[in-house]
Amino acid sequence: MEILSRHAAFGGVVLFCRHDSKAIGLPMRFSVFLPPSAVVEGAAPHAALMYLAGLTCTEETFMAKAGAQRVAAELGLVLVAPDTSPRGANVEGESAHWDFGLGAGFYLDATEAPWRTHYRMESWVADELPTLLARELPVDAARLGLFGHSMGGHGALTLALRHPGRFRTLSAFAPICAPTQCPWGEKAFRGYLGQDLAAWRAHDASELMRGQSGPPYPAGILVDQGLDDKFLAEQLKPELLEVACAEVGQPLTLRRHAGYDHGYYFISTFMEDHLRFHARGLAA
Numbered sequence: 001m002e003i004l005s006r007h008a009a010f011g012g013v014v015l016f017c018r019h020d021s022k023a024i025g026l027p028m029r030f031s032v033f034l035p036p037s038a039v040v041e042g043a044a045p046h047a048a049l050m051y052l053a054g055l056t057c058t059e060e061t062f063m064a065k066a067g068a069q070r071v072a073a074e075l076g077l078v079l080v081a082p083d084t085s086p087r088g089a090n091v092e093g094e095s096a097h098w099d100f101g102l103g104a105g106f107y108l109d110a111t112e113a114p115w116r117t118h119y120r121m122e123s124w125v126a127d128e129l130p131t132l133l134a135r136e137l138p139v140d141a142a143r144l145g146l147f148g149h150s151m152g153g154h155g156a157l158t159l160a161l162r163h164p165g166r167f168r169t170l171s172a173f174a175p176i177c178a179p180t181q182c183p184w185g186e187k188a189f190r191g192y193l194g195q196d197l198a199a200w201r202a203h204d205a206s207e208l209m210r211g212q213s214g215p216p217y218p219a220g221i222l223v224d225q226g227l228d229d230k231f232l233a234e235q236l237k238p239e240l241l242e243v244a245c246a247e248v249g250q251p252l253t254l255r256r257h258a259g260y261d262h263g264y265y266f267i268s269t270f271m272e273d274h275l276r277f278h279a280r281g282l283a284a
């Protein structure tokens with residue numbers, strides 16, 4: 001792992017990192033915030049919270065815009081923000097659409113050519129990165145939380161449900177809750193997964209939740225959603241996740257906020273609540 005840049009912040013440090021990913025087959029980037037307690041010599045492994053960003057974002061978006069570092073420093077939480085797609089795969093048409101291809105990896109392993117060679121975000125985020133973090137940084141792989149925004153909210157919900165036990169706490173901002181039933185999801189799944197609807201359903205948070213035999217997160221899942229979000233009705237559909245959680249007895253705190261849109265002013269407003277929610281769960 002290579003540290004590309006290092007920036008002091010709130011007594012800790014923000015790192016921009018790159019490593020040669022075996023899962024993706026290309027160099028991949030991610031950012032990290034180490035709280036003050038994790039930058040001392042011989043620091044013990046810390047609880048860590050991974051944030052999955054949305055369409056068009058990079059590993060920088062969360063660190064620059066979400067306003068998470070001050071509270072993470074207070075709570076002693078490591079923050080990690082991976083990039084949102086492979087870079088340098090050179091797939092034809094990769095940059096033709098802002099909602100598919102570059103910056104739009106959808107946190108799954110593609111099965112369709114030509115995407116399947118490098119577009120393997122699920123293996124990178126859920127398997128390779130936690131192992132790398134625990135090896136290279138003061139991170140306790142047994143105390144990982146996961147959250148994300150929009151496409152990254154879909155990623156957080158689906159990876160947490162597809163990898164039981166990997167992530168102890170789960171929350172999301174304005175997640176895509178039923179990608180098999182919205183234009184963003186349909187386009188991505190057709191491109192990355194082909195026509196097999198069973199494969200689509202295996203990456204749909206509401207479908208995955210409905211398939212649980214009991215509540216996978218008995219201590220609850222936190223979701224915040226702005227009511228002035230222009231993507232709410234067509235793309236996000238939190239009501240479908242709400243129904244699915246009710247069906248399996250999964251406690252869900254779904255907060256609907258009048259006046260808030262889809263952007264980082266909304267996310268930064270409620271960031272502290274999410275950090276404290278995860279810190280409580282990861283300490284339990």
Ligand SMILES: N[C@@H](CCC(=O)N[C@@H](CSC=O)C(=O)NCC(=O)O)C(=O)O
Nearest residue numbers: 054055056057098149150151152263264
């Ligand atoms: N270019 C798009 C808007 C793209 C956008 O809104 N991206 C969101 C995530 S949307 C779902 O995953 C985002 O987080 N953008 C980064 C930011 O800094 O706001 C359009 O034309 O509508």
